[in-house]
Amino acid sequence: MIDTFNNLMSGVGFSDVIDILIVGFVIYKILGFIRETRAEQLVKGLLILVAITFISDIFNLYTLNWILENAFQLGVVALVVVFQPELRRALEYVGRSKFIPPQFAQLDKEKAKLVTAAIIKAVDFFSNNKVGALIIMERETALNDIIETGTIIDAEISTELLGNLFYEGAPLHDGATIVRGDRIIAAGCVLPLTQSKTLSKDLGTRHRAGIGITENSDAISLIVSEESGIISIAVDGKLSRFLDIKTVEKTLLNIYLSQISEEKVKVPFLNLLFRRRKDAE
Numbered sequence: 001m002i003d004t005f006n007n008l009m010s011g012v013g014f015s016d017v018i019d020i021l022i023v024g025f026v027i028y029k030i031l032g033f034i035r036e037t038r039a040e041q042l043v044k045g046l047l048i049l050v051a052i053t054f055i056s057d058i059f060n061l062y063t064l065n066w067i068l069e070n071a072f073q074l075g076v077v078a079l080v081v082v083f084q085p086e087l088r089r090a091l092e093y094v095g096r097s098k099f100i101p102p103q104f105a106q107l108d109k110e111k112a113k114l115v116t117a118a119i120i121k122a123v124d125f126f127s128n129n130k131v132g133a134l135i136i137m138e139r140e141t142a143l144n145d146i147i148e149t150g151t152i153i154d155a156e157i158s159t160e161l162l163g164n165l166f167y168e169g170a171p172l173h174d175g176a177t178i179v180r181g182d183r184i185i186a187a188g189c190v191l192p193l194t195q196s197k198t199l200s201k202d203l204g205t206r207h208r209a210g211i212g213i214t215e216n217s218d219a220i221s222l223i224v225s226e227e228s229g230i231i232s233i234a235v236d237g238k239l240s241r242f243l244d245i246k247t248v249e250k251t252l253l254n255i256y257l258s259q260i261s262e263e264k265v266k267v268p269f270l271n272l273l274f275r276r277r278k279d280a281e
Ligand SMILES: Nc1ncnc2c1ncn2[C@@H]1O[C@H](COP(=O)(O)OP(=O)(O)OP(=O)(O)O)[C@@H](O)[C@H]1O
Pocket: 132, 133, 134, 173, 174, 175, 176, 189, 190, 191, 192, 193, 202, 203, 204, 205, 206, 207, 208, 209, 224, 225, 226, 227, 228
């Protein structure tokens, strides 16, 4: 028994281990992507069909086997069409640039605290006065395609500006406001809606949009309900509701500060280069 195991292991090289690790990682990521999406049911269905095809081959059920094999060929084309949004999401994830330091990480600690304070003050006001708001903070994934759906603002963030943007009746109060670093880049932006079926029925499109963008990117969504004033945060497709303002402040600061220190370790040279260029301006 031990001999068989040793024989087996002696044939496994370094490249095989790397190969298995890569395939394992890819399968893990794919499963993460499809969890709680339309694709989850489809993958289950496909696995059953693969099993039936396999069994029909073993038991020489020629007609069934022929139909299933041909259905698979056609099915690949159909899958690309039907699951275009999921494929796009996966490719966007793979294509996230880690080499260009995001504006998010360009803030120093003091600036991060100021930005957080401005957002928190506005969110607290929105919550107390039941003003609906949807604020998206960009991180590594560039949200240029989303920004294009709204109106460019490109102004330093402030509580007053956020208050003006979400003031009911203001032209840009509908849709999402996008924050990049310490600037409000755009407002009135249209976000992709989450397709999650597990979401509470009392959550409408504002919350669905806030979650949707975090499924497609690493952005953070801050959502204030117009109906109840409840504050929520969405990250990585997950929504945390019923947050008090202190928790929101702590969460935002933690995310900002951890990102800043991470980026300093990851790309010190680029950070230095960009900061120098900024200093020179
Ligand atoms: N795709 C979208 N992208 C950005 N914002 C959106 C999108 N769809 C809807 N919204 C915003 O959500 C608002 C509608 O909110 P709705 O009442 O349907 O959602 P809700 O989650 O129940 O929020 P609330 O608790 O504030 O009522 C719209 O007026 C608009 O501002």
